[in-house]
Structure formats: C-alpha cells, structure tokens
Amino acid sequence: MKLLTLNFLTCAVKTCKTQPSSFPLHPRDAELEIIEAELNLPFLRNILPRLMWEDICSVARELGLPALPAIAPIPADLLAAPLDPSTTTGGAEQEPSQTARDLHRVLLETCIQEGKLVCGCCGHEYAVKEGVANFLLPGHLV
Amino acid sequence: MLPTPSTSHICFDRVYEPAEDSYLLLDTLSSSSETAFLRDRFHETSSTPPLVLEVGVGSGVVLAFVAANPGTIFGRHDVLTLGTDINSFACKAAAQTVRHAIKEREDDRSVFLDVVNGDLASAIRPNSIDVFVFNPPYVPAELPDLSCHDRHNTIPHGKKATSFEQDSYLLELSYAGGEDGMVVTNRMLEQIPEILSGEGGVAYVLLCAQNKPEVVKQRIRDWGGGWMAETVGSSGKKAGWEKLVVVRIWKSAG
Ligand SMILES: C[S@@+](CC[C@H](N)C(=O)[O-])C[C@H]1O[C@@H](n2cnc3c(N)ncnc32)[C@H](O)[C@@H]1O
Numbered sequence: 001m002k003l004l005t006l007n008f009l010t011c012a013v014k015t016c017k018t019q020p021s022s023f024p025l026h027p028r029d030a031e032l033e034i035i036e037a038e039l040n041l042p043f044l045r046n047i048l049p050r051l052m053w054e055d056i057c058s059v060a061r062e063l064g065l066p067a068l069p070a071i072a073p074i075p076a077d078l079l080a081a082p083l084d085p086s087t088t089t090g091g092a093e094q095e096p097s098q099t100a101r102d103l104h105r106v107l108l109e110t111c112i113q114e115g116k117l118v119c120g121c122c123g124h125e126y127a128v129k130e131g132v133a134n135f136l137l138p139g140h141l142v
Numbered sequence: 143m144l145p146t147p148s149t150s151h152i153c154f155d156r157v158y159e160p161a162e163d164s165y166l167l168l169d170t171l172s173s174s175s176e177t178a179f180l181r182d183r184f185h186e187t188s189s190t191p192p193l194v195l196e197v198g199v200g201s202g203v204v205l206a207f208v209a210a211n212p213g214t215i216f217g218r219h220d221v222l223t224l225g226t227d228i229n230s231f232a233c234k235a236a237a238q239t240v241r242h243a244i245k246e247r248e249d250d251r252s253v254f255l256d257v258v259n260g261d262l263a264s265a266i267r268p269n270s271i272d273v274f275v276f277n278p279p280y281v282p283a284e285l286p287d288l289s290c291h292d293r294h295n296t297i298p299h300g301k302k303a304t305s306f307e308q309d310s311y312l313l314e315l316s317y318a319g320g321e322d323g324m325v326v327t328n329r330m331l332e333q334i335p336e337i338l339s340g341e342g343g344v345a346y347v348l349l350c351a352q353n354k355p356e357v358v359k360q361r362i363r364d365w366g367g368g369w370m371a372e373t374v375g376s377s378g379k380k381a382g383w384e385k386l387v388v389v390r391i392w393k394s395a396g
C-alpha cells in the first residue's frame with residue numbers, strides 16, 4: 001500500500017471521523033518495500049494542493065524515512081534548473097528536480113507490505129497483509 | 143471502442159466475473175455524454191487531480207478501464223484511482239487488473255493508488271472523492287451470514303486454497319442485495335454525501351429494475367440541498383423496462 005493512499009484514508013469507526021486525531025493513520029511495525037513506478041511530473045505538480053503536508057511528513061518520520069522539506073514544495077521546486085538557461089524557451093521536456101524524485105519515491109514508490117495502521121483516536125489497529133490494508137471492523141460484519 | 147481490461151489472470155470461483163452490469167458501466171463512463179460531463183467538470187489542467195473511488199471493485203475491470211483511459215474520459219492524465227472491496231481476494235485480483243491495464247497503455251495513463259479491503263467507503267476521508275463508482279450486489283436475495291466473514295476472507299491455515307463453502311459465500315456477497323436488492327446500496331447511498339468532494343463530486347451507481355430505480359432517484363432528490371439523480375446509461379430493454387440502469391448522482395451548482 002502506497003503512502004499517498006494514506007492521504008485519503010481515515011479510521012473506519014464512525015465516531016472517529018469527526019476527531020482530528022483519527023487522521024493520519026499511524027503505521028506500526030511496518031515492513032516497507034520500494035516498488036518502482038513511472039514518475040508523472042504533471043501529476044506531482046497538480047497533487048500538491050491536495051496533500052496534507054504535515055501529516056505526510058509525520059508519517060514519513062514515523063517510518064524512519066529521510067526527512068521531507070518542512071514546508072510543502074511549490075510547483076517550481078519540482079522542476080530541475082536547466083543546465084543551460086538559454087534552452088528554457090525551447091519547450092523541451094521538463095526534467096524533475098531532486099525534490100520531485102524524493103516526493104515521488106515517498107508517495108508512490110514506498111509501499112507498506114506488512115504491518116499495522118493505528119488510529120490515533122480509538123487505538124484500533126488495522127492489519128496490512130501482502131500490501132492490502134484491512135479496514136473491516138467486527139461491527140461491519142453483523 | 144476502448145479496449146476492455148484483461149481479467150484473464152483471475153479465478154472467478156470467488157471473484158465476480160465481469161458481466162452485463164460491468165460492461166454497462168464501461169459504456170456509460172465512456173459515452174460521449176458522460177465524457178462531456180466529466181471533462182467539463184474536471185478538465186482544468188490547473189485544478190488538482192480528480193480522485194476516482196470504486197467500491198466493490200470485484201475483478202477490477204471498471205476501475206482499470208477508468209485508470210487506462212483517463213485522457214478519453216476526463217481529458218487529463220493525472221487522474222488518481224482507488225478501490226475497495228469486502229472480499230480480500232477481489233482486492234488483490236483487482237489491483238493486478240488495474241496495474242496491468244495501465245502498463246498496457248503507452249500514452250493514456252493515470253496514477254493508481256491501491257485497493258483496500260473494507261466495508262463500502264467506511265475508511266475513506268470525508269469529502270475527498272471526486273468521482274464515485276459502484277456496481278453493488280443488487281439481486282433481491284438473502285444476504286449471506288456475515289458473522290463468518292473473517293474466516294471466509296482468508297485462505298485457511300495450513301491450506302493452499304479456499305474451500306467450496308468459502309467461494310460460495312464470497313460469490314453470494316457479490317450479488318445478494320437483501321430486500322429489493324437494496325440493502326447494501328442503501329447503506330452506500332447514505333455515505334455518498336459524506337465522501338464526495340464539495341466541488342463537483344459525482345457518483346455513478348448501477349441499479350436493476352427490481353431495485354425500483356425511479357423511487358431511488360426520487361429519494362435522492364429529496365435529500366434536498368441541490369442533489370440530483372438521473373439515468374445516464376441503460377441496457378436490456380424489455381417491454382419498456384430497462385433491466386439495468388446507471389444513475390448519476392451529483393449536486394447542481396447554486
Ligand atoms: C456486482 S459485483 C461488481 C464487481 C465489479 N465492480 C464489476 O462491475 O464487475 C459487487 C462487488 O461488491 C463487493 N461488495 C459486496 N458488499 C460489499 C461491501 N459491503 N463493501 C465493499 N464491497 C462489497 C463484492 O465483493 C463484489 O466484488
């Protein structure tokens with residue numbers, strides 16, 4: 001399961017949803033795997049406003065990943081500075097910067113294969129097995 | 143005609159096999175009227191990537207179709223796709239279907255997130271979904287006994303494969319919808335206003351004739367607050383009745 005997915009998930013317990021502490025879910029005992037994926041620069045640029053930046057930073061920290069910039073990058077940070085500034089007007093393919101590569105690696109290539117996701121509100125632990133998170137609660141299954 | 147994603151890697155003994163309902167969703171989502179509607183809502187290259195959620199992905203054929211044709215459907219390539227299913231075997235199979243369909247495409251690719259194992263959209267962050275798709279278990283038939291779900295949802299200890307009993311349970315979950323075939327769909331409809339994004343969120347839900355689509359649509363309009371519901375796709379016309387319909391649910395501006 002990709003870390004970007006955590007940006008869109010919350011605790012499945014109804015009463016937790018209104019509590020800020022139910023987001024983000026906290027990985028615990030996580031086994032990570034890097035699964036390479038194609039870098040989509042327009043996507044990275046456009047997704048920035050949808051990212052809960054501080055929460056992503058805290059998840060990365062909890063997983064012991066290299067620190068992300070404390071302040072969310074802006075679109076210009078994702079483009080590599082051209083080697084020869086005179087070529088910028090040529091309309092050539094834009095190259096991703098190191099920041100873009102780092103972001104891509106954390107959000108889309110770093111996957112939780114095994115472990116748990118813990119709600120900071122009710123403490124419920126959701127298991128992740130073979131990369132699939134299980135959000136079924138006993139209460140759903142009556 | 144856009145290609146149908148391949149599902150040949152899936153064992154359909156415990157995962158719903160693509161059928162008329164699945165194909166009606168593909169046709170509806172790629173119809174000229176729906177792509178026009180979706181492009182109009184989401185085409186802006188400067189806006190954030192739309193997040194598509196399919197609940198009950200089954201084989202993943204519908205989500206894979208969206209993930210592999212974002213340019214045709216949305217007019218952009220930075221679409222995000224996410225799925226859920228109550229059946230853990232479907233979750234794994236569908237993720238493979240989506241990844242494979244995206245890889246097949248050279249030019250029209252989106253960004254696939256994951257398929258999570260869960261009940262409907264219960265683990266989805268409120269107001270985060272732009273496009274929601276659901277082909278529910280809609281047949282009027284008794285729901286299976288969910289109290290043994292956990293046991294049926296994994297390969298038994300020390301065994302190599304699921305049992306026949308497990309497989310029948312999982313397939314029942316894929317079609318049985320309780321009274322009027324609406325028990326699961328009604329629970330999902332309740333969650334729709336919570337999960338859809340405030341700006342432009344839209345849902346596509348498939349219904350069959352026994353679900354009484356006209357009654358369902360009126361009930362949605364009665365939510366008030368500008369909620370709309372219209373039939374935007376149908377198949378199997380018989381004596382003036384459509385066997386299956388796709389209803390679009392959205393909020394009108396203003
Ligand atoms: C009719 S099948 C549709 C499969 C696939 N989307 C398609 O169109 O071919 C319904 C799917 O919903 C899933 N399902 C049933 N109840 C569910 C629930 N409460 N939460 C999530 N998924 C559910 C079933 O496991 C099944 O995969």
Ligand SMILES: [Zn+2]
Nearest residue numbers: 011016119122
């Ligand atoms: Zn919780």
